Amino acid sequence: MLRLVVGPLNYSSWSMRPWLVLHHAGAAVKTHEIPLFVGPDWQEQVLSFSGAGKVPVLVDKNLSIHESLAICEYVAELHPEAQLWPADRGLRARGRAISAEMASSFGALREEFPTNLRSRASTPREPSPAAARDIARVFDIWQASLATSPGPFLLGAFSIADAMYFPVLSRFRTYGIALPTAVEPWAERLWAHPSVVALAAEAVNSVAVPRYDARL
Ligand SMILES: N[C@@H](CCC(=O)N[C@@H](CS)C(=O)NCC(=O)O)C(=O)O
Secondary structure (H helix, E strand, C coil), X not given: XXXXXXXXXXXXXXXXXXXXHHHHHCCCEEEEECCCCCCCCHHHHHHCCCCCCCCCEEEECCEEEECHHHHHHHHHHHCHHHXXXXXXXXXXXXXXXXXXXXXXXXXXXXXXXXXXXXXXXXXXXXXXXXXXXXHHHHHHHHHHHHHHCCCCECCECCCHHHHHHHHHHHHHHHCCCCCCHHHHHHHHHHHHCHHHHHHHHHHHCCCCCHHHHCCC
């Protein structure tokens, strides 16, 4: 049985991504949630799983994998039947490119709009110019992907790319950032995906992290 070490699923966007991928693949996995930023020894707990000191970490017997995208790739290899990447080489390359971009970019967006899946800001939040540039680039990625996708998701069937971008979609809902009309059908599909519905149900039970709730 695999073990996925995560932060509180309501807030930990990096944890959400492999959680969604494992759930969608129907993998036999147990989730081990560490209450990040809450309680005295959360850092030691994280370090006991990975010297990187961050979650998520996937534990498979004596193998411990950190970095969310590396975990998603590992699950794709463990579960080829789940088709977590499209069969088409070009779409697969695009999926890897936009997923790597998600993992390495959008710092202003992430800093100004922390993930808080179960919550809604009381008033829509105005992004800084840097965050507005990040948001525009995310919208470009979604629109360009959907324009070439066989549908209904970014690369055709649900893939790692959808899981990588789900936490950003969730931030837009939390902080009242309007989506371009062209991406709305994809957003609705993603919110209705069974793994997203299951994740949202888990997030309701996450421990509260006051430093993030204070940002609403
Ligand atoms: N590049 C890493 C980022 C992981 C990351 O930043 N995780 C956050 C939680 S969402 C964390 O562990 N933060 C604890 C800390 O920075 O001390 C990945 O993709 O897995």
